[in-house]
Amino acid sequence: MNEVKRTLLEFAVVAAVAVPLALAANALNPEGLSLGRDYFGGRDVSERTKEEVRARLAKKGIQILEHAAVLGLYNDPIYQDGAYTFIDSRSEAEYQRGHIPGAYLCDHYRVERYANEVVPVCQSSLQVVVYCEGGDCNDSELTAEDLFHFRVPPENLFVYIGGLEEWCSQGMPIERGARDSGDIAECPK
Amino acid sequence: MSAGRALARSFFGAGGLALAARLIVGGAFLALAVLKLRDPVGFLKTLREYDLAPAFLPHLLNYCAALLPWVEVLCGALLVLGIAVRGNALLFAALLVFFSAALVSRALDLQQDLPFCAIKFDCGCGQGVVNVCRKLAENAVLLLLSLLVLFDRAQRFCLRPRLVGARAATTGR
Helix, strand or coil: CCHHHHHHHHHHHHHHHHHHHHHHHHHHCCCCCCCCCCCCCCCCCCCCCHHHHHHHHHHCCCEEECHHHHHHHHHCHHHCCCCEEEEECCCHHHHHHCECCCCEECCHHHHHHHHHHHHHHHHCCCEEEEECCCCCCCHHHHHHHHHHHCCCCHHHEEEECCHHHHHHHCCCCEECCCCCCCCEECCCC | CHHHHHHHHHHHHHHHHHHHHHHHHHHHHHHHHHHHHCCHHHHHHHHHHCCCCCCCCCCHHHHHHHHHHHHHHHHHHHHHHCECHHHHHHHHHHHHHHHHHHHHHHHHHHCCCCCHHHCEEECCCCCCEEEHHHHHHHHHHHHHHHHHHHCCCCCCCCCECCCCCCCCCCCCC
8 A cells, every 4th residue: 555545544544533532522521512502593603783683683572772771770779679680691701700790690502501590580570681792792692592482571681782891891890700799890901 | 062963963863853743733732622622612603703614504513613622632642642643644734724724714804904914813723812924824833844744754753653554563763
């Protein structure tokens, strides 16, 4: 067998061994991905301007909320009594670094971990505000859709599209660590 | 000084250069794969930004994000140990060509009015936001080293350099 054929065959053997092993490793990894899940709801990566997000959410009866309205809910005394719920749709690590005070964590990509706690709270809230980092992140939209599928009434569901970026740019505080940890701080510069 | 040079020449001449290349390429892939494995969802989201998966294969991206880092870990470890050296070197060379093409394509999408070498973005390489030219230069160096390993005839300091057609395993002679 000549050297080129031998190398190509070795390449094929390596790939044939590596792929099943990688599949097994992913399956055994608690942080592994679900291969059959459509994580992005079939939407195109480029379709995330505010207008496109608004149009997609409107089809499900979910609305976009601007910063002034979010601030109104946050400062409303009944927020502390649980009438409104803020949902942070980012990863747990990002949430721990800082979230809107009192917000629940519900990461779209790990929604099965949080649904049991978060869905009943959302179902009993007057308004549910979902946010992510802001900018062009669309995790808030995806989490709002998850909550919609978990039968949270769409008329109560809102996406704060400015997200934590806008929250911080307006000088609002964040809470570090777990929900209601009391560790309130300024946003990092 | 000349004794040091002679030692270095003797080391590199005796397969030391190929050994160093193997360790650098295998080690780099191994290290970057471990960084990707720390946040599989983050890696999936970054891969999506490349917009490479066709619409009729919605789960292709999941497979790439889930399998690629583990394949890199396994093949990186094999290359470091000197097992199936050419097969792994060819795999890494092919991956580096593909990664570099994807990197250029994404950078051009992001370019707008910026000079090409001023573009920075999270390439999904496990290193966070990187400068595109710097990353391409890194890939070029790794590609050259992969080719060096691929075309190394001596294949010394290897546990089992050939899986196919090998009559005898070569050890660190």
